[in-house]
Amino acid sequence: MAITDDTDDPGCCSIDYTHHKAVFERRRKIFQEDPSKAVTVHEAQIKLVNDHLKEARTSEGYTIFCDEPPSRGGSGKGAAPLQYFVASIGF
Numbered sequence: 141m142a143i144t145d146d147t148d149d150p151g152c153c154s155i156d157y158t159h160h161k162a163v164f165e166r167r168r169k170i171f172q173e174d175p176s177k178a179v180t181v182h183e184a185q186i187k188l189v190n191d192h193l194k195e196a197r198t199s200e201g202y203t204i205f206c207d208e209p210p211s212r213g214g215s216g217k218g219a220a221p222l223q224y225f226v227a228s229i230g231f
Contacts, residue, residue, distance in 0.1 A: 193217055 171178040183199045192214035196204045206221055208214025219227075 191215065 184196045184204075187195045187197075189195050189205075192208040192212070194206045196206065198204070204224075205218035206224065207216060207218035208220050209216050212220075214220075
């Protein structure tokens with residue numbers, strides 16, 4: 141994962157810590173009052189389309205495709221699993 145410091149883009153690489161702290165504190169208070177609200181469940185149905193190509197449908201209605209590049213026996217119709225993993229760190 142590459143993180144750049146693009147000083148020409150004022151929104152690049154900046155974090156509003158005051159906002160994030162306020163959100164964290166608000167959620168922490170809710171969770172302390174009702175610990176059951178701190179539990180989240182994420183579900184997806186996965187289907188093998190062919191060879192390495194897979195389709196995931198989330199409970200929220202999103203569809204995600206995952207594949208390997210042709211050099212690894214896939215068809216290149218989606219990002220590889222590790223590409224999703226690396227991207228998720230930045231999300």
